[in-house]
Amino acid sequence: MSKVRREHGAGGELMESLIKEELLPNLTMRGEGSVTLDDLDDGATFPSVDGEMVMTTDAHIVDPPFFPGGNVGKLAAAGTANDLAVMGAKPVAFACSIVVREGFPIDDLKRVYRSIDGVLSELGAHLITGDTKVGNTGDVDIVVTMTGVGEIVELVRDCGLRPGDKIVITGTVGDHGMAILAAQQGLDTDLESDVAPVWEAVNAALEVGGVTSMKDPTRGGLAGALNEMAEKSGVRIVIEEERIPIREEVRVLSEMLGVNPLEVANEGKVVMGVRPDMVDDVLDAIRSTEVGKNAEVIGVVEEGTPRVEMETEVGGRRIVEKPVGDPVPRVC
Amino acid sequence: MSKVRREHGAGGELMESLIKEELLPNLTMRGEGSVTLDDLDDGATFPSVDGEMVMTTDAHIVDPPFFPGGNVGKLAAAGTANDLAVMGAKPVAFACSIVVREGFPIDDLKRVYRSIDGVLSELGAHLITGDTKVGNTGDVDIVVTMTGVGEIVELVRDCGLRPGDKIVITGTVGDHGMAILAAQQGLDTDLESDVAPVWEAVNAALEVGGVTSMKDPTRGGLAGALNEMAEKSGVRIVIEEERIPIREEVRVLSEMLGVNPLEVANEGKVVMGVRPDMVDDVLDAIRSTEVGKNAEVIGVVEEGTPRVEMETEVGGRRIVEKPVGDPVPRVC
Ligand SMILES: Nc1ncnc2c1ncn2[C@@H]1O[C@H](COP(=O)(O)OP(=O)(O)OP(=O)(O)O)[C@@H](O)[C@H]1O
Ligand SMILES: Nc1ncnc2c1ncn2[C@@H]1O[C@H](COP(=O)(O)OP(=O)(O)OP(=O)(O)O)[C@@H](O)[C@H]1O
Ligand SMILES: [Mg+2]
Ligand SMILES: [Mg+2]
Ligand SMILES: [Mg+2]
Ligand SMILES: [Mg+2]
Ligand SMILES: [Mg+2]
Ligand SMILES: [Mg+2]
Known part of the structure; x- marks a missing residue:
């Protein structure tokens, strides 16, 4: 089985053949502008729109890079698409930079690209440009950095909650983080990451209206x-x-x-504030999508000192602290 | 001296304080859209324009990350800006993802951000969004992945050369690669990397006209x-x-x-094709800029089997081969 060599990241003929012969054939969404990924130019073009666009980026060093429910490619594509989505922007174009260790199997790189393509196809968005570097990256087999730009459907901020708003979560909580932790610990479980693009659910909610604030709880x-x-x-x-x-x-x-499921990463969920008079319709709309079928209203916004409180199952109230960090190392 | 800890990359309070207290104060160009880097939202906005825009990305794992003439931050900002420039696009907004090893000095991270800011200030472009991950990245102290979007002034491809065109290089060749190689070998030299944004020189040339093709010879x-x-x-x-x-x-x-200076990376140069009737004016315009002051016409385009030939100083002709890869490891 062929493996990544140093020269694959050295900008010459070997890199060109890696990209042309191994990566591009696994991608169908390669751009639709006047310069596409196929041109292998210094960059490529995307159709811009009137007014502002949104940009976001995430590097991914998830351990292990192939995990139950997905891999680092699906994670990178969905993760970046989801940061666009929670800003209220429909993903348009992506750039993907890879840093990979010598010896990484080229077949695995192809799987990563097929997974990226799956997410892009679902979104109707394109990977138009990239970069490849090879280094001795120690514990990290591969870094996939995905940057995306999106067209604003309705700009939604993470600071827009108002007293009275209902808090909606688009599905179950903790799946990604616990699946990664189980894999890291070598536990044999049925857990799967929830990694998936959330745009469909977000778009359904925006079409109804009344969404005041959104965030992806990564x-x-x-x-x-x-x-x-x-x-x-x-x-x-x-x-x-x-x-x-x-x-x-x-x-x-x-x-x-001993890990709090509320503190671990999700990779296919959105938490949003919704106006109380709209929340039933928004919930129905979200539940009508595959990625949002388990959506629930989980709380309410009140006036008061900014913090998060939880009414517990036994009837008490406690503060939900802001985590110092995610309890799972290299979760994404 | 404080160092990067695992929790600095774990998405919680410690990461927030690293970004707010250490990184942002070293950046002046933090966006001008309705959502900027200061908002620390899931992404940020940039003003889009009529028609298409250009996007490009490069990951940087240069060894050493601080080298004569620059550092990985300057390299990442200039490198990505230069890929936009050679497409004929003026840099507008950037995203910067960092993967850094545990123990990396936070003061060095600040220097990286100050250098990024220097390039952005010169260009009038903004860093609007980013990401931070911490891992045991072996030999690689830091990966800086910079993605940029730019407004097309005049779309220029790398496939546009026509017979008769003159070939222009905007300055001396081999500086970056040889400076990095000298640093890697521990040699005591006066060599400095040429790392710099080239937009000013490119813009000067585009204003004259007659540029048929461009590439940054990295x-x-x-x-x-x-x-x-x-x-x-x-x-x-x-x-x-x-x-x-x-x-x-x-x-x-x-x-x-024993390294060919024509095969090593440059990080502040452009090679372009220019119509013969325009080349004198284009050369003058490029030379009037600081980054282009040593520009020269170095050749001509002819009909014939696609390849590169060189008339040698001793009067012969030989083929300039396409390198398999760059002879300097981790040059950028
Ligand atoms: N991992 C990748 N995925 C998709 N496309 C890639 C990838 N790596 C490189 N490419 C594409 O291949 C072409 C050549 O990439 P390359 O990195 O050599 O260009 P460059 O950035 O101009 O050069 P340098 O990286 O030396 O500055 C570009 O069009 C780039 O978009
Ligand atoms: N290295 C960096 N440089 C500049 N800005 C950064 C950097 N790292 C993070 N940021 C900014 O800090 C804010 C929080 O980043 P964070 O990565 O936590 O957001 P996120 O992508 O929504 O979450 P996650 O990475 O867990 O998916 C964002 O606005 C981001 O742009
Ligand atoms: Mg280039
Ligand atoms: Mg994110
Ligand atoms: Mg590149
Ligand atoms: Mg987010
Ligand atoms: Mg480049
Ligand atoms: Mg992030």
């Missing part, structure tokens, strides 16, 4: 995202523990390992 | 860039050895180390 999990939204919006969020959808396997494993 | 050097342009344009390029500007120190070191 590193730091739901607890991190809610704390940021509360802080930035200057409001208190009160969530009800029993309404938060958590898979039974996630609950069991998180108790076993 | 990995694979001038030999690589010319071969690609010849291949893609379906033409022969003939260059004159004695007209290629090469610093004496670069010449001496390249002979000493």
